[in-house]
Amino acid sequence: MNNHVLTIAGCTLALGIAVPAGAQDVDRSDWPSSFTVGTASQGGTYFAYGSGWANLVADELGLSGGAEVTGGPMQNMALVHTGDLAFGMTTLGPARESMEGSNPIAPGLEMTNACAIFPMYQTPFSVTALSSSGIESISDIPDGARIGFGPAGSTSDTYFPQMMDTLGVNYERRNGGWSDLGGQLQDGLLDVIAFAAGIPVPAVSQLEVQTDVNIIEYTEEEQQQLMEAFPVAEFEIPADTYSTLSEPARSVSMWNFAIASCDLPESFVKEAVAVVMSDNERMVNIHRAAESTVPENVDKNTVLPWHPGAAAWFRENTDVEISDEMVFGG
Structure with missing residues (x-):
């Protein structure tokens, strides 16, 4: 413990x-x-x-x-x-x-x-990348991308890798605390962070202050795929959650x-x-x-x-x- x-x-x-x-x-x-x-x-x-x-x-x-x-x-x-x-x-x-x-x-x-x-x-399952990476959608995530899934054994680490598998993403799995992963993303040691946490996620809010990020939403098809495969429900991240968002971002969530x-x-x-x-x-x-x-x-x-x-x-x-x-x- x-x-x-x-x-x-x-x-x-x-x-x-x-x-x-x-x-x-x-x-x-x-x-x-x-x-x-x-x-x-x-x-x-x-x-x-x-x-x-x-x-x-x-x-x-x-x-x-x-x-x-x-x-x-x-x-x-x-x-x-x-x-x-x-x-x-x-x-x-x-x-x-x-x-x-x-x-x-x-x-x-x-x-x-x-x-x-x-x-x-509700915990939305959301994906964040640096704007400089050019990653603006799930399909943009490159083959072998280094993805931070949160602490080992967490909700994010339990479900998000399986979700990425379902969406056809090939990745290297990384674990750690959210603050630490945020620092690694900013330093170029990670390509993407897959957050499963209540919003606003403090680590994302901190990243926004320090650099430009993309908060990546799912397509309707991707959202439906995840809802069919996992115990999650349809969710929208409101536009006013983060300064980065100009409109709601399509997501899925778990209570x-x-x-x-x-x-x-x-x-x-x-x-x-x-x-x-x-x-x-x-x-x-x-x-x-x-x-x-x-x-x-x-x-x-x-x-x-x-x-x-x-x-x-x-x-x-x-x-x-x-x-x-x-x-x-x-």
Whole structure:
């Protein structure tokens, strides 16, 4: 497990942190004194988003909380399943594979002790190259191109190479954190980066400031090919996401959900969900991708069981429906 932990809001009730009125009346005797959220590599959306909501929950509930750099969704599923992390973030494709025992971290182990707690956002699969490369479409990617697919075992690394195979691209596979890959692209060590991350991707935004890039969209035919072959949906990257874009870019996407160990106390998870879901503006201030972190997107989860605490909050405070069959232990 990567021990690079960003400790944020390491504050407790003893330090005089105000706990929200709703949480003051809750029996906290079985709550953990601290928690960690598994994210992904620095420079990616998971780290920015996950650090932000860890900070927010820690601050609001008067606990010590932090975000940990991990290998992304597959590793987060493993660490949350085993209880090594209280919370994590995952994409539904890796979540399904993990539950079915196909997680490469522990082949054969059915990771069924990770529960959904709230919808996050869609992860578009997007491709970026330097403008100077002349690569303006998938078909422009040269034979043997050096493509950065993100951290090994990440959603991007799990699916994007297969997608490139499907689209007939021949490449050399490279891995690394998003910030590092962005630097390699700028230095001419990579030809393309294949990003699977919530938008705007911090590493892409940083590249735009420093150099001219092409954000490459799929043709309608390519988009259809990917939707037929993978658990992805049609998506458009809005034109105002990046300064490089003058119009929306055609893409495909996969949903992300926050997860928790199914063994965590129901009241603790319920209050943590309340902090995140009760004020969307605060979440959007953390990262723009959180515009999709709203109750209406609960139904996008067709894979993971819901934590009883999360299900209770949604049932009591929103009109969304969660069936008993989708609740852990139900």
